[in-house]
Amino acid sequence: MLSPDAPLPTPGKPGNLRLWLAYAGVWTLAWLLFMLAGIQADLQRGSWRPLSAVYQASWTLWPAALWGLAVYPWMRGMQRLALAAPWQLLLHAVAALLFSFLWQASSFAAAWALFEFEHALATLHQTVLWQALWGCFVYGSLAAGFSAVLNARRARASALAAAQAEAALVRAELAAVTGKLNPHFLFNTLNSLIALTRKDAQAAEQALLRFSGMLRYVLDNKRGGSDRVALREEIEFVRDYLALESLRLGKRLQVVWELDPQTLDDEIPPLSLQPLVENSIQHGIAPRTQGGQVHISAQRDAMTQALALCVRDDGAGCEPARLEASQSRSGIGLSALRRRFALDYGGRARLKTHTAPGAGFRTDLWIPQ
Incomplete structure (x- = not known):
C-alpha cells in the first residue's frame, strides 16, 4: 500500500x-x-x-x-x-x-x-x-x-x-533457479572427464579443450536468468556436450538430429536443451550395455507458432512414478528447468516428460516466440 x-x-x-x-x-x-x-x-x-x-x-x-x-x-x-x-x-x-x-x-x-x-x-x-x-x-x-x-x-x-515487487521477486527466484543449472552441468561433465582420463589420456586432453569452449558458453550466459540465445547457439553447445559423452560412451551413443532451419534463429533461455539431452543419456543410454539412440528435433508448432523441442531415446524406460522419484532425488537439471520456464514465461511454456517400460524417455518442450 x-x-x-x-x-x-x-x-x-x-x-x-x-x-x-x-x-x-x-x-x-x-x-x-x-x-x-x-x-x-x-x-x-x-x-x-x-x-x-x-x-x-x-x-x-x-x-x-x-x-x-x-x-x-x-x-x-x-x-x-x-x-x-x-x-x-x-x-x-x-x-x-x-x-x-x-x-x-x-x-x-x-x-x-x-x-x-x-x-x-x-x-x-x-x-x-x-x-x-x-x-x-x-x-x-x-x-x-x-x-x-x-x-x-x-x-x-x-x-x-x-x-x-512481485516481478523483482520472480527475477530473483529465476536467477537462483537458473544458477542451479550451471553447477549441475559442470559437476556431471567433470565426472565424465575424470572417468575418461582413466581410460584414454589423449582423448581426455581433447575433451578438455572442447570443454573449455563449453565453459565459455556457460559463463557468457550467466548474466541473468532472463537472457536469451539463438537456438543455433544452444545446438552447437549440445553438439560439444554430445562429443564429450561420445568419448565416454563410444559407439553406445548414437544421435539423430531433425532440425527445422526456420527455427534456428528462435530465442530460448540458455541451457534449455542440454538438460533434456543429458536426461536421456543418463536414464536411457548409459545404463544399457548396448547403448541406444537419442533423437533431437526442433520444429515450428503449426497452431501456436511456438518452438517445439523434443528429445527422446530408445532406452528401457521405466514406470512414470519411478521417473518422478528419480528426478526428485537427482534431477536437478529438469526440475530447475521446469521451474525456470514457469517463472520466465508465466505458464505459457510447457515441459512434459513421458516414459514407459520398454518405450524409452521422451521430453517435449514448447517455448513461445
Whole structure:
C-alpha cells in the first residue's frame, strides 16, 4: 500500500490532461443544460430569447467553474492528511460553505464592476439562499469526483508497486533457479572427464579443450536468468556436450538430429536443451550395455507458432512414478528447468516428460516466440 504522502501525477502529465478535459466537459454539459432550462422557461412565458439564456447560464456558472479548480488540490491535501472521519466531515462542511461564499462573492464583485452597487446588492438578495444550497451541492459533487479520481490513481499506483515487487521477486527466484543449472552441468561433465582420463589420456586432453569452449558458453550466459540465445547457439553447445559423452560412451551413443532451419534463429533461455539431452543419456543410454539412440528435433508448432523441442531415446524406460522419484532425488537439471520456464514465461511454456517400460524417455518442450 502507498502511504498518504505517496506522489500523485503532476499537472502536465497525460492523466491530468484527461482529468481537466473531463472537468471542462462536465461544466460544458452543465452550461448547456442550464441554457436549455432558461430557453424552456422563456418559451413557457411566450418569449424566445436564446441569447439571454446563454448570458444567464454563463453569468451564473463561471464562478463555480473557476473556484472548482481549487477543489482538486484541496482534495489532494485532505488525502495526505488522512484525518479521522469526523474531522473530514467538519473540514468538508467548512469548505462547502467557503465555496458557496466565494461563488457569491465573485458574482457580486463582477456585477458591481459591470453595473452598479445597488444592482449587485439586489441580485445578491434574490439569489443568496439558492446559491448557498447549490454551492454546497456543487462542492460535494466536485469533491466526490476528484476523490474518486485520486483513489483510482492511488489504487493503480499501489497495484503497480505490488506488480513491480512481485516481478523483482520472480527475477530473483529465476536467477537462483537458473544458477542451479550451471553447477549441475559442470559437476556431471567433470565426472565424465575424470572417468575418461582413466581410460584414454589423449582423448581426455581433447575433451578438455572442447570443454573449455563449453565453459565459455556457460559463463557468457550467466548474466541473468532472463537472457536469451539463438537456438543455433544452444545446438552447437549440445553438439560439444554430445562429443564429450561420445568419448565416454563410444559407439553406445548414437544421435539423430531433425532440425527445422526456420527455427534456428528462435530465442530460448540458455541451457534449455542440454538438460533434456543429458536426461536421456543418463536414464536411457548409459545404463544399457548396448547403448541406444537419442533423437533431437526442433520444429515450428503449426497452431501456436511456438518452438517445439523434443528429445527422446530408445532406452528401457521405466514406470512414470519411478521417473518422478528419480528426478526428485537427482534431477536437478529438469526440475530447475521446469521451474525456470514457469517463472520466465508465466505458464505459457510447457515441459512434459513421458516414459514407459520398454518405450524409452521422451521430453517435449514448447517455448513461445
